[in-house]
Amino acid sequence: MTWVAFLEMLPKLASGAVLTLELLFLSACVGLFLAVPLALARVSKRWWLSLIPRTYIFFFRGTPLLVQLFLVYYGLGQFEAVRESFVWPVLRDAFWCAAITFSLHTAAYISEILRGAIQAVPVGEIEAARAIGMRFHQVYISVILPRAFRMALPAYGNEIILMLKASALASTITLMDLTGTAKTISSINYMPVETFVTAGAFYLAITYVLTHVIRFLERHLHPDRKEPVMIVG
Amino acid sequence: MIDLQGFGALLFAGTQVTLQLALAALVVGLILGLLGATAKLSEHAPVRLLGNGYSTLVRGLPEFLVVLTFYFGATDILMAVASTLFGYDGYIEVSAFAAGTTALGFIFGAYASELFRGAIISIPGGQAEAARALGMTKRQTFFRITLPQVWRIALPGLGNLFMILMKDTALISVVGLEELMRVTAFAVGRTKEPFTLYLTAAVIYLLLTSIASLGLRYLEKRAALGVREALS
Amino acid sequence: MSFLRTFTGLAFKGMAIATLSVIALTATAYAADKLRIGTEGAYPPFNLVDSNGELQGFDVDIAKALCASMKAECTFVKQDWDGMIPALNKRKFDAIVASMSITEERQKAVDFSERYYTNKLQFVGKKGMDVDISAAGLKGKVIGAQRATISGQWLEQNRADADIKLYDTQENAYLDLASGRLDAILADAFVNYEWLNSDAGNAFEAKGDPVFDGDLIGIAIRKGEDDLRIKLNKAIKDIVADGTYGKINAKYFPFSIY
Incomplete structure (x- = not known):
């Protein structure tokens, strides 16, 4: 590969990286937001309440993300009713389809992480909170969830890195993310390996930066501890 | 019932390829994982660097990108290796199945090497010392003492990886292998019913992962049985 | 236990296929009477896969007619469009019959036969x-x-x-x-x-x-394989002359596309 060809692809890949990061940021935030009610319902003692998140998690963890993405993007467009409804302006856009699918997908994984963390909150703390007269929802809001969030942070960070890598599939629905840009470049320069390796370097750089940001956050939330608690998700 | 418009047989054939691909990649991945773990625990710094580099790099890359690179690069790499090592300058054919198996095995191996490394160091050093004292060679110690226990300790983690591997087989559709996802896309092109067909594919994947998780539970139970017996 | 045996059996079967495919080394020179043809199978009516998984379409029919005319034994290889040219150059197959336009860009990477349709x-x-x-x-x-x-x-x-x-x-x-x-x-x-x-x-x-x-559509082959190119050109001329081309054309379009 000539240096010219290499230097020419860098700005294109960089703009692809921006789209990748936008998708990642959106799905990490929305996914977390969706995961909280899912996790709460999942730990519920009422079987019918925990059945909904169980089914949801079963589906999203048991099928490939690519199938989920095609179901949302190509699948929903099959129906006249969907195409004429108010959601179509959103579903029409490949970006929103990817953002929605990624959010739903990652929410399933994050909710399992949160469930693990909620169940790991020491019983004594909950009993103590009840003993000083806190109501059930107060216990959740002031004791269990803040504790669980802190414990879940390392695994949540892990999930964000996994989503970064999974987001490469956005390229299969016309999005010009990092991988989509690399595919288009390689279809013009006929140097697929060199192009994909360069794109890979971008992903590694993003992973490196994200890992450090997450570590910084962990330390910030655990001022009393040097090593954060590790939870195996 | 869902009307598959005559594509049911094609989907079934695709499912078989998906299964073959997953199992072949599992074997490649287990071998690479063990090699990677041994490299990470090596006494020689360059070998350790190689082992750590492999797992760190691959785990930081999108699986999809690794698959694309392997598909387009496998022939180049193999030909370069054949030419430098064996002086063979002919052309080497890499089928979509072989490229897919290698790519997925390569990814699986990177994660598995971490699991195996953890499992190996969790086995008390005294056991290896005892084996050596009994006159076993290093190799015998590894295969007779360490490896059987590593299997048990790493099994739950490996099971997780296998589930991920099974879903990652869908990525191989991009390299032209006619696994489930690819044949579904063909059928969508002919019937214009993407929702029905992709949902059918999703259900098949769910079945596969469910069966695999049942199988794993069985394997884990068997592995745990051995432990209780050994302790009693 | 039978579960385990089936499991390992399947794994070994898969492994065997993988190993064999990796080991299968093809000689440098393509055999004159054997030709592997790459096509996409997602581009109707030119190339597509029917519900039996068989390749069909104008490209496939033309390729078969050309092979018959050259007395060559042809096999088809399906290949995604994106990787078509790299796969040709890496000898996954010997010729691309997949409605590929003859462009300057592509001519840097491959050679083309004369057009087989416009x-x-x-x-x-x-x-x-x-x-x-x-x-x-x-x-x-x-x-x-x-x-x-x-x-x-x-x-x-x-x-x-x-x-x-x-x-x-x-x-x-x-x-x-x-x-x-x-x-x-x-x-x-x-x-x-x-x-x-x-x-x-x-x-x-x-x-x-x-x-x-x-926009001229030709058959792409690796650079410098002039023997094959000359043979293909002659075969295209022959099937146009003897009416085979016209019959295939009529099967798909009510007008000539040559």
Whole structure:
């Protein structure tokens, strides 16, 4: 590969990286937001309440993300009713389809992480909170969830890195993310390996930066501890 | 019932390829994982660097990108290796199945090497010392003492990886292998019913992962049985 | 235990296939009487896969006729469009018969036979909708095309102000036109002809005149394989002369596309 060809692809890949990061940021935030009610319902003692998140998690963890993405993007467009409804302006856009699918997908994984963390909150703390007269929802809001969030942070960070890598599939629905840009470049320069390796370097750089940001956050939330608690998700 | 418009047989054939691909990649991945773990625990710094580099790099890359690179690069790499090592300058054919198996095995191996490394160091050093004292060679110690226990300790983690591997087989559709996802896309092109067909594919994947998780539970139970017996 | 045995059995079967395929080394020179032909299988009516998993279409029929004329034994290899040229150059197959346009860009990487049909590019949009296909008219409109085709390149060079979406297969571009995500697509006129005549495409129509007339479609082979190129050229001439070409043509289009 000539240096010219290499230097020419860098700005294109960089703009692809921006789209990748936008998708990642959106799905990490929305996914977390969706995961909280899912996790709460999942730990519920009422079987019918925990059945909904169980089914949801079963589906999203048991099928490939690519199938989920095609179901949302190509699948929903099959129906006249969907195409004429108010959601179509959103579903029409490949970006929103990817953002929605990624959010739903990652929410399933994050909710399992949160469930693990909620169940790991020491019983004594909950009993103590009840003993000083806190109501059930107060216990959740002031004791269990803040504790669980802190414990879940390392695994949540892990999930964000996994989503970064999974987001490469956005390229299969016309999005010009990092991988989509690399595919288009390689279809013009006929140097697929060199192009994909360069794109890979971008992903590694993003992973490196994200890992450090997450570590910084962990330390910030655990001022009393040097090593954060590790939870195996 | 869902009307598959005559594509049911094609989907079934695709499912078989998906299964073959997953199992072949599992074997490649287990071998690479063990090699990677041994490299990470090596006494020689360059070998350790190689082992750590492999797992760190691959785990930081999108699986999809690794698959694309392997598909387009496998022939180049193999030909370069054949030419430098064996002086063979002919052309080497890499089928979509072989490229897919290698790519997925390569990814699986990177994660598995971490699991195996953890499992190996969790086995008390005294056991290896005892084996050596009994006159076993290093190799015998590894295969007779360490490896059987590593299997048990790493099994739950490996099971997780296998589930991920099974879903990652869908990525191989991009390299032209006619696994489930690819044949579904063909059928969508002919019937214009993407929702029905992709949902059918999703259900098949769910079945596969469910069966695999049942199988794993069985394997884990068997592995745990051995432990209780050994302790009693 | 039988579960375990089946499991390992299947794994070994898979392994054996993988190993064999890796070990299968093909000799440098292609055997004169054996030809592996790469095609896509997602580009009706030129190449497609039917519900039995068999390759069909104009390209496939032409390739078979050429092989019969050259007395060569042909096998078909399916290959995604994106990787078509790299796969040819890496000897996954020896010739591409997949409706590939002869372009300068591609000629840097591969050699081409003479044309085996002539293509033009045409816009397609919803019936009754006014689509002005001039550069000004398409400004801001969402236009689809297949990645790594001359349609895609033509759009990027001549209609850069449009919002261009690139698809991995032509099928997916049509799916998105039908669902209303795209205002129009640009594709080969004959491919459009087939789709417009299908159930899925009957609410759509060609828009404006063809924009790129005289796009020649040839068979791509590796650079420097002149023997094969000369043979293919002769075979193309022969099947046109003896009427075989005309019969295949008539099977797909009511007009000559040579």
